[in-house]
Amino acid sequence: xxDKNLILVINPGSTSTKIALFEDDKKIMSEDIDxxxxxxxxxxxxxxxxxxxxxxxxKFLAKNSVDLKSLKAVIGRGGYVRPVPSGTYKVxxxxxxxxKTAKNGEHASNLGAILAxxxxxxxxxxxxxxxxxxxxxxxxxxxxxxxxxxxxxxxWHPLNQKACARRAAKExxxxxxxxxxIVAHMGGGITVGVHENGKGVDVNDGLLGDGxxxxxxxxxxxxxxxxxxxxxxxxTYKTVKHKLLGNAGLFAHCxxxxxxxxxxxxxxxxxxxxxxFQALAYNIAKEIGSCATVLKGKVDAIVLxxxxxxxxxxxxxxxxxxxxxxxxxxYPGGYEMEAMAEAVTRVLKGEEVxxxxx
Numbered sequence: 001x002x003d004k005n006l007i008l009v010i011n012p013g014s015t016s017t018k019i020a021l022f023e024d025d026k027k028i029m030s031e032d033i034d035x036x037x038x039x040x041x042x043x044x045x046x047x048x049x050x051x052x053x054x055x056x057x058x059k060f061l062a063k064n065s066v067d068l069k070s071l072k073a074v075i076g077r078g079g080y081v082r083p084v085p086s087g088t089y090k091v092x093x094x095x096x097x098x099x100k101t102a103k104n105g106e107h108a109s110n111l112g113a114i115l116a117x118x119x120x121x122x123x124x125x126x127x128x129x130x131x132x133x134x135x136x137x138x139x140x141x142x143x144x145x146x147x148x149x150x151x152x153x154x155x156w157h158p159l160n161q162k163a164c165a166r167r168a169a170k171e172x173x174x175x176x177x178x179x180x181x182i183v184a185h186m187g188g189g190i191t192v193g194v195h196e197n198g199k200g201v202d203v204n205d206g207l208l209g210d211g212x213x214x215x216x217x218x219x220x221x222x223x224x225x226x227x228x229x230x231x232x233x234x235x236t237y238k239t240v241k242h243k244l245l246g247n248a249g250l251f252a253h254c255x256x257x258x259x260x261x262x263x264x265x266x267x268x269x270x271x272x273x274x275x276x277f278q279a280l281a282y283n284i285a286k287e288i289g290s291c292a293t294v295l296k297g298k299v300d301a302i303v304l305x306x307x308x309x310x311x312x313x314x315x316x317x318x319x320x321x322x323x324x325x326x327x328x329x330x331y332p333g334g335y336e337m338e339a340m341a342e343a344v345t346r347v348l349k350g351e352e353v354x355x356x357x358x
Contacts, residue, residue, distance in 0.1 A: 004023040004024045004026075005024050005072040005344075005345065005348050006021065006022075006023060006070050006072055007021070007022045007023075007024070007072060007073050007074070007075065007344050007345070008021060008068075008071055008073075008074040008075075008116075009021075009022060009074075009075055009076075009337050009340045009341050009344075010057065010074065010075070010076045010077065010112055010115045010116055011076070011077040011112065011337060011340070012053060012077060012108045012109060012110075012111040012112055012115065013108055013109075013187060013188050014040075014107075014108045014187070014188030014189065014215070015034065015035060015040065015188055015215075015257055016032050016034050016035060017032075017035065017053050017056060017111075017115075018030070018031070018032050018033070018337060019033065019057055019061075020341070021066065022337075022341035022345075024345045024348075024349075025338065025341050025342045025345045027337070027338070027341070029064065030337065031060050033053075033056045033057070033060065035053070035056075037251075037256075037257055039052070041246055041247070045102065045106065046102065046106050046107065046108055046110050047100050047101075047102070047110070047111070047114070049108075049111065050111060050115070053111060053115060054115060054118060057115065068119070068123055069123060071119070071123050071125050072125060072348065073125050073126050073127070073128065073344050073347075073348060074116045074120055074123075074125055074126075074127050074128075075116060075128045075130065075340045075341070075343065075344045076111070076112025076113045076114070076115055076116035076117075076127070076128075076129055077112035077129065077132075077336065077340070078109065078112060078130060078131060078133055078134075078159065079107055079108075079109035079111070079112055079113060079133055080098075080099070080102065080104040080105035080106070080110055080132075080133055080134055080155070080207070081095055081098060081099065081104060081129075081132050081134060081357065082104055082134065083134045083135075083153070083154060084134065084135065084136070084357070085136075086131055086135045086137070086158065086162070087130065087131070087352075088128055088129070088130040088131075088343045088344070088346070088347055088352060088354045088355065089129050089130070089132070089354060089355045089356070089357045090126065090127070090128060090354045090355070090356060090357065091113045091116055091117050091120065091127040091128060091129060091357075092356070092357055094357060094358065095113055095129075095357045096114060096117055099111075099113055099114055100114060104134065105133075105134075105155065105207050106207075106245070107133060107189075107207055109132075109133050112129060113127070116128070116129070126354075128343070128344055128347065130159065130339070130340055130343035130344075131158045131159040131162060131339070131343075132158070132159075133155060133157070133158065133207075134153075134155055135154065135156075135158040135200070136153075136154040137154065137199040137200045138152070138154045138201060138202055138203070139201045139202065142201060142294075152205065152210075153205055154205075155205045155206060155207045155208065156185070156191040156193055156200065156203040156204075156205075156206055157185040157187070157189070157191050157193075157206070157306075157336075158193075158200060159336045159339050159340065160185055160306070160334040160335060160336045160339070161183040161185050161191070161200065161203075161305075162195075162200070162339070163334070163335035163338065163339040164183055164185075164303045164305045164334065164335060165179065165181045165195040165303060167331065167335065168183075168300075168301050168303050168329050168331075169181065169300075171329065172300055172327075174300065175198075176195075176198050177197055177198035178197060178198075179195065179196075179197070179300050179301075180195070180196055180197075180295045180298055180299055180300045181195040181299070181303060182195070182288055182291045182292065182295070182299060182301075182302045182303070182325075182326075183195060183302075183303040183305065184284060184287070184288055184303065184304050184305070184306075185306045186214075186305070186306035186307070186308035187215075187306040187307050187308065188214065188215050188216065188257065188307075189206040189207070189214050189215075189217060190206060190211065190213075190214040190217075190284060190287075190306075190308075191203050191204055191206040192204055192212075192287040192288055192291055194291045194295060196294075196295060201294065202291065202294050204287060207245075209244060209245075211283075211287050212280070212283030212284045212286065212287050213248065213250070213280065213283055214249045214250070214280075215249050215251060215257040215259075215308075216245075216246050216247065216248060216249045216250070216251045216252075216257050217244070217245060217246075217249050218244055218248035218249055218252075219249070219283060226244075229243075249280075250262065250276065250280060253272075253273075253276040254273055254276060259277075259307075259308055259314060260311070262276070262277055263311060263313050263314070266313065277313065277314060277317065278317050280314065280317075281314055281317030281318040281321070282321070284318055285318055285321035288302060288322050288325065289322065292325050297325075299325050299326035300326065300327070301329050302327070302328050302329070303330075304318070304319075304328065304329070304330050304331070305330075305331040305332065305333070305334050305335075306333070306334055307333060309331070309332040309333070310332040310333065315330070
């Protein structure tokens, strides 16, 4: 290894765990560890998945003869901590306790700091998160809902959305801080964010089911229909939550969260799958369209990112509905891993001061 800082990056998603090794901001090794969806769904809590994911990570690192004693830092994807300003944070006991108990919300990203902490303790290296899921830059008017006691919350994919928005601004030869960009992050969860002058001023709450339906979540539903589901004979808080978070969306219709499987079925003539796939694109397009109204129609670009952006059939359905709004830019997959490594590199080189979580 060179004299550069060796950094381990861990990014748990709903159906996979991405890991990578960087020498500062240069990627030298990466792997997407796919998890069996039935095995993942067998756990009652996200924290219950910790051991499974930790073992899979260590297996990969051992198989590739990675000298973990050479690590200088580890960073995990930021999960549902309390709403915080954008930035890089040191993992501490308070953060871990809140993530393990899902105090602020349950999501696979909660495991990022927990997994990072395990490597931090074993190899005596600092652990960080950056731009966690709850970075809050929403405008005050965007937070107002139809119930005074409930304010809309900023729960999204700021890490990848901001990385992609900055990249798009550079491609357009404008400053991110002076841009008007809509970013649709389409992974296990789907959030569509409005980036105005360097801030994410509005976004659908991907965790609580706001916005389009996704791979395993239902999206916006009529309130009374949800009430009927809750008060149905035999229903409990646990069973309803299990249905809405993890067993809805594409999975409920097609019994899979793999868009490739759905596309294959469509190519083999499955008309029901085709309608559902078109509906998925339709719902995302409607969310992008509503975001355009926030910018009063003045849109520099629409960025399509996340794993679903690789699916050409789904994207063809989507683009034909939104390309009139502005320039379409594709960044399939995303840049979360690079964004995390860059954040740690800035901290290790003294270019940024890591914040305390308190």
